[in-house]
Amino acid sequence: xxxxxxxxxxxxxxxxxxxxxxxxxxxxxxxxxxxxxxxxxxxxxxxxxxxxxxxxxxxxxxxxxxxxxxxxxxxxxxxxxxxxxxxxxxxxxxxxxxxxxxxxxxxxxxxxxxxxxxxxxxxxxxxxxxxxxxxxxxxxxxxxxxxxxxxxxxxxxxxxxxxxxxxxxxxxxxxxxxxxxxxxxxxxxxxxxxxxxxxxxxxxxxxxxxxxxxxxxxxxxxxxxxxxxxxxxxxxxxxxxxxxxxxxxxxxxxxxxxxxxxxxxxxxxxxxxxxxxxxxxxxxxxxxxxxxxxxxxxxxxxxxxxxxxxxxxxxxxxxxxxxxxxxxxxxxxxxx
Amino acid sequence: xxxxxxxxxxxxxxxxxxxxxxxxxxxxxxxxxxxxxxxxxxxxxxxxxxxxxxxxxxxxxxxxxxxxxxxxxxxxxxxxxxxxxxxxxxxxxxxxxxxxxxxxxxxxxxxxxxxxxxxxxxxxxxxxxxxxxxxxxxxxxxxxxxxxxxxxxxxxxxxxxxxxxxxxxxxxxxxxxxxxxxxxxxxxxxxxxxxxxxxxxxxxxxxxxxxxxxxxxxxxxxxxxxxxxxxxxxxxxxxxxxxxxxxxxxxxxxxxxxxxxxxxxxxxxxxxxxxxxxxxxxxxxxxxxxxxxxxxxxxxxxxxxxxxxxxxxxxxxxxxxxxxxxxxxxxxxxxx
DNA sequence: CTGAAAGCGCTTACAG
DNA sequence: CTGAAAGCGCTTACAG
Numbered sequence: 001x002x003x004x005x006x007x008x009x010x011x012x013x014x015x016x017x018x019x020x021x022x023x024x025x026x027x028x029x030x031x032x033x034x035x036x037x038x039x040x041x042x043x044x045x046x047x048x049x050x051x052x053x054x055x056x057x058x059x060x061x062x063x064x065x066x067x068x069x070x071x072x073x074x075x076x077x078x079x080x081x082x083x084x085x086x087x088x089x090x091x092x093x094x095x096x097x098x099x100x101x102x103x104x105x106x107x108x109x110x111x112x113x114x115x116x117x118x119x120x121x122x123x124x125x126x127x128x129x130x131x132x133x134x135x136x137x138x139x140x141x142x143x144x145x146x147x148x149x150x151x152x153x154x155x156x157x158x159x160x161x162x163x164x165x166x167x168x169x170x171x172x173x174x175x176x177x178x179x180x181x182x183x184x185x186x187x188x189x190x191x192x193x194x195x196x197x198x199x200x201x202x203x204x205x206x207x208x209x210x211x212x213x214x215x216x217x218x219x220x221x222x223x224x225x226x227x228x229x230x231x232x233x234x235x236x237x238x239x240x241x242x243x244x245x246x247x248x249x250x251x252x253x254x255x256x257x258x259x260x261x262x263x264x265x266x267x268x269x270x271x272x273x274x275x276x277x278x279x280x281x282x283x284x285x286x287x288x289x290x291x292x293x294x295x296x297x298x299x300x301x302x303x304x305x306x307x308x309x310x311x312x313x314x315x316x317x318x319x320x321x322x323x324x325x326x327x328x329x330x331x332x333x334x335x336x
Numbered sequence: 337x338x339x340x341x342x343x344x345x346x347x348x349x350x351x352x353x354x355x356x357x358x359x360x361x362x363x364x365x366x367x368x369x370x371x372x373x374x375x376x377x378x379x380x381x382x383x384x385x386x387x388x389x390x391x392x393x394x395x396x397x398x399x400x401x402x403x404x405x406x407x408x409x410x411x412x413x414x415x416x417x418x419x420x421x422x423x424x425x426x427x428x429x430x431x432x433x434x435x436x437x438x439x440x441x442x443x444x445x446x447x448x449x450x451x452x453x454x455x456x457x458x459x460x461x462x463x464x465x466x467x468x469x470x471x472x473x474x475x476x477x478x479x480x481x482x483x484x485x486x487x488x489x490x491x492x493x494x495x496x497x498x499x500x501x502x503x504x505x506x507x508x509x510x511x512x513x514x515x516x517x518x519x520x521x522x523x524x525x526x527x528x529x530x531x532x533x534x535x536x537x538x539x540x541x542x543x544x545x546x547x548x549x550x551x552x553x554x555x556x557x558x559x560x561x562x563x564x565x566x567x568x569x570x571x572x573x574x575x576x577x578x579x580x581x582x583x584x585x586x587x588x589x590x591x592x593x594x595x596x597x598x599x600x601x602x603x604x605x606x607x608x609x610x611x612x613x614x615x616x617x618x619x620x621x622x623x624x625x626x627x628x629x630x631x632x633x634x635x636x637x638x639x640x641x642x643x644x645x646x647x648x649x650x651x652x653x654x655x656x657x658x659x660x661x662x663x664x665x666x667x668x669x670x671x672x
Numbered sequence: 673c674t675g676a677a678a679g680c681g682c683t684t685a686c687a688g
Numbered sequence: 689c690t691g692a693a694a695g696c697g698c699t700t701a702c703a704g
Contacts, residue, residue, distance in 0.1 A: 057451065057455050058455065059401075059455060059457065060397070060455050060456040060457065061396070061397035061398075061400040061401055061405065061456065061457045062397075062401055064397040065395075065397055065398055065401065069397060069456070071456060074442065079420075079421040079424055080418060080421045080617065082416060082418075084415075085415040085416045088415055088442050091442065092442055092443060092444060101441070101443070101449075101452045101456070102441075102442045103439040103440065103441060103442070103456075104439065104440040104441075104442055105437070105438075105439060105440075106410065106424050106427065106428055106438045106439070106440055107428060107437070108428060113437075115393065116437045119393050119394065119395060119396050120396040120397065120405070120407060120437070120439075121395065121396065121397045226617070226620075255621060255623075256621065258621075258622070258623055259620075259621040259622035259623055260622070262622040262623055263622045281416065281562070282618075284562075284595075285591060285592065285594075285595040286594075286595035286596070286598040286599045287591075287594055287595055287598055287623035287624060288623060
């Protein structure tokens with residue numbers, strides 16, 4: 001009676017079935033599948049016909065055992081940051097008409113996840129903001145083709161990188177705030193160091209100096225945990241010499257800063273201007289109207305996927321793609 | 337010179353290496369790996385020792401060719417809805433000390449993604465809000481163990497479901513708004529029908545009737561596209577007989593509704609109360625203070641993963657897990 | 673309890 | 689251009 005749980009892959013059409021139906025060898029079918037050289041048009045046509053007729057789909061794990069799985073792994077540091085959805089979209093566009101499929105790994109521990117993805121024969125990996133695995137990057141790159149989004153330290157030709165110019169992005173923020181009349185510009189940064197954070201802090205510092213605001217430099221480093229952010233922002237906004245503008249390293253933090261400021265009865269931007277980074281969908285909402293730096297997440301994802309496929313298909317010299325960021329001004333920072 | 341791109345899996349430790357090191361057969365190692373019966377303690381110990389020494393990791397695709405890949409597939413309808421991050425967390429907790437790993441598929445087309453996951457030998461699938469594949473659910477379940485989150489129509493024993501009681505959730509919202517003195521309660525629903533939406537609309541209708549508000553029933557159906565939502569909400573709020581409360585089927589829509597209302601110069605909740613669903617992290621922010629229905633996304637994810645593993649390991653009768661939702665009241669709906 | 677052999681569905685040299 | 693055979697790293701009956 002329990003015919004429900006079919007035996008594994010019961011009736012799955014294999015390359016053998018296709019070969020038989022088309023009256024050719026298994027090897028011929030494999031060649032057509034891979035668009036390999038040395039197949040006549042007539043053979044190819046026969047095979048494609050049979051594939052369509054039988055609704056054949058290659059089994060990725062079987063392919064992977066000798067060749068590729070046509071699967072790319074994507075690793076995010078944080079699922080709750082809406083910026084990463086933009087990157088996904090870009091990866092998807094790049095893969096749309098290819099045989100490749102991206103899979104996002106889900107885990108608390110990035111290191112374990114990288115291993116799990118290698119165990120699962122991913123043809124290549126895209127790591128986004130690879131803080132936790134930073135010390136292992138060379139090891140990983142030696143095991144699997146690798147592209148990093150949000151990492152500014154290339155190592156020989158081991159991997160490609162895709163970035164926006166984080167130093168410039170931070171400079172743009174300071175310039176913008178300065179132009180709006182703000183002087184005591186503080187920065188909410190991330191406690192966990194990374195090359196991206198380093199660049200943003202550097203851009204902030206350098207531009208503050210160049211604008212003659214060197215003495216106002218004030219960087220608060222904080223985790224991403226909601227409560228930590230609230231405590232840190234509250235402490236800053238209640239301090240005797242409160243800043244008149246706050247540059248947050250990512251929109252999510254900026255939105256929380258708006259929340260804390262609102263609770264303290266401060267008005268934005270009169271009492272405190274707020275600027276974020278990433279220009280996510282939440283910036284446009286009327287309750288935020290958040291000025292932010294657009295780093296084109298979709299473009300970053302698109303390029304990363306393209307570079308990764310190139311690497312999988314044989315490129316060995318590294319490429320480093322950089323997007324120029326631009327500031328998108330909204331009410332949260334405009335002079336009243 | 338190009339020693340960089342190592343030959344595929346160069347030097348990967350295989351089950352054969354472990355067998356040789358331990359002085360046992362390949363089959364014995366396999367048995368230890370799978371915790372299969374019929375292995376003496378001493379043999380197991382030897383094998384485990386060698387595995388550790390050689391840092392052996394089984395290759396999922398090779399395992400999958402005969403048995404399981406120990407990989408579960410997760411499909412989301414929408415990456416931008418923060419509710420799904422809660423579900424992820426739950427899935428992860430459930431998998432923490434198992435051999436299983438979850439992978440989230442990324443694609444615009446759910447149907448293609450399901451096939452891609454089956455091609456990649458996922459041991460089972462968790463589909464969340466499976467609107468686009470609703471008509472294929474039986475087909476899919478016949479090919480792979482299946483658990484659905486957010487689907488209210490079981491089919492025989494084909495798959496398990498994990499839900500909150502959506503009808504009750506909607507009733508709680510109406511009751512709450514009624515208790516706060518609101519009468520003209522409208523509902524922002526989703527244009528694309530689903531069993532979840534049907535239940536929420538039903539709960540809204542039934543409770544409106546029971547509260548004597550039958551004549552005020554007003555359901556606006558709308559896509560999830562930002563612009564469509566804005567247009568629909570604006571039209572509603574500018575209509576002559578404006579509602580005094582708005583029940584939105586998910587927080588994301590509610591937050592956009594707050595944005596539109598704010599732009600129109602309306603104050604919340606004096607002019608219009610707003611209530612969402614899912615109780616996501618954005619509800620707590622001071623600029624939203626959004627009342628919402630908590631359906632315990634993390635618990636849903638946890639249960640779904642557990643049920644899926646049970647099914648993979650042989651259970652054939654369906655199980656249907658239901659969480660009781662609760663309302664979390666905040667300023668967006670409280671009587672001033 | 674333990675192991676030799678076949679086989680999962682592909683790809684990869686290698687002959688013809 | 690085409691195909692027979694070996695093999696990827698495991699698991700699965702099947703003997704012993």
